[in-house]
Amino acid sequence: MKAHEGEVPVNGPATRSEAEENALSRRTFLKVGMGGGLLVAIGSKWMPFSEAMAQVQSEYVLIIDLNKCTGCGACEEACNQRNELPEGKSFIHRLKKGEELEGGCWCLPVQCQHCQDAPCETVCPASATYHHPSGVVLVNEKTCVGCKYCAIACPYEARIYEEESGVVNKCWLCLDLVLGGGRPACVDACIPGARIFGRRDDPEIAELLSSGRAQPLHPEFGTKPGVVYYIFRDKGAQES
């Protein structure tokens, strides 16, 4: 049993009884299932929506709309500036996907997924990786020893080893801005408006989450990420 489990104020199934959880997933399934219930695959394995969405439990959610993302890299640059990272380094990395497709390739921007069950937190011997009560995963730069075990354990390759400090760092969702009522720098910087950030119980966010088109990455690892991807049905259908 992990220490953070009790602390994270979740609005999702974690606080509900098992019966309610089943009912919820059944409702979600019906809603989603009507829309096709299609299994899609972009790069990694994807689950049926109902199953995958039941995993999202963090207080804050970052939705990345892959229909709108142009791969311009403004988020990467904003992250670099905000976190005063060395030239060319960022907590966000853009992956080029679908190069083999006729419709041309598309961009998958990846950063720390702020997993509720974070593999990096489990393996960190120094307890330097921890959950903020909001569910955001943070790194204590004063206790990290730089063993890089977290970087190896993260299925999203979201960890960045900083040569200068000898610490393995990552996206912290600009928590200072968020707690002050603002949004992460990458969200504000996104030119096409592909990044949608908000509280899970925000009606707009809740609607997107239940739309049947939002998916976490690598749900098969059961990490329960707080970052989800709004995916294109066409592209998904092409690849499935």
Add this chain to the structure above:
Amino acid sequence: MTEHYWGWLVAIYLFMGGMGAGAFIVAAVLELSGERYKHEYCPTTLVGSGVSGLLITIGTVLLIFDLGAGLREPWRIINMFTNWSSVMTWGIWILSFFIPTAFVYGILELMHVYPGILAWVRKWLKFLPETLPYRAFKRVVCSIGILLALGTAVYTGVLLSVVEAVPFWATPLLPALFLVSALSTGMGLSLDLSAALVEPEAAHRFKRLPLIHAALIGLEIILLGLLLYTGYQQGGEAAESVQIILTGAGSVVFWVVVAGLGLAFPLAINVYALIRGSHGYVVGVLAGAAIVLAGLFVRFLVVAAAVPVTV
């Protein structure tokens, strides 16, 4: 984004930890079974007890050199004892008990073999008795140490096998392989190599040695084969790792150093010794060296062939 975060330093550490633990287990088994006392002088236990603590200490120092902030500010290492859900924390706890235990065993064994040491110490510490109940002391140290040594050998594999993000590692076959390799290299070091160098007849002293050696090497071949086969069957990134080892960048090391020199050669020598009753002195030493070499390169291949899941 396929950076290799862990490399040679970690591989050497995994190897030294395993071999040190194996050498300890061999020595402790000889001690506890009383086999050691059937001979006037037993370099195997001397080597096994004395070297294991040293090997693991060197390995641990290498591991510290692989750290980032922990190397620059060593007091941070104390934090590594704190997360009970991390296999690395388990390992650090096991090591911090095992290293002193191995050194105590080494010192007791030395004092037992060379009574002059105690006499020399008594010049200053006059309250010490003329002799100590070494056997009783060692019985306690070996009993505890054998569990810690097993823990050390197994944890080095579990450290990697809990990483689901590297599909090739994420199998219980890995700790099993590392344990067998630890015992095999431990024997290779303390029985074939060092003992033989200290006292040539020692290699032929234990009649069942070729049988145990051959069995362990056979088991290692089976486990390594299963690891590669299941990885290949699994497909995806695990199969990519297998390809790196079998046909890719690691293929020369795998086929020549590990499969040929490290496994097939000592297996053949020990099977020959089983049939003929004994093998030549030089050949025995070479077989021991080959086993040790294979242990190092098996770990290096496993660490270096890590292919993380595609995001």
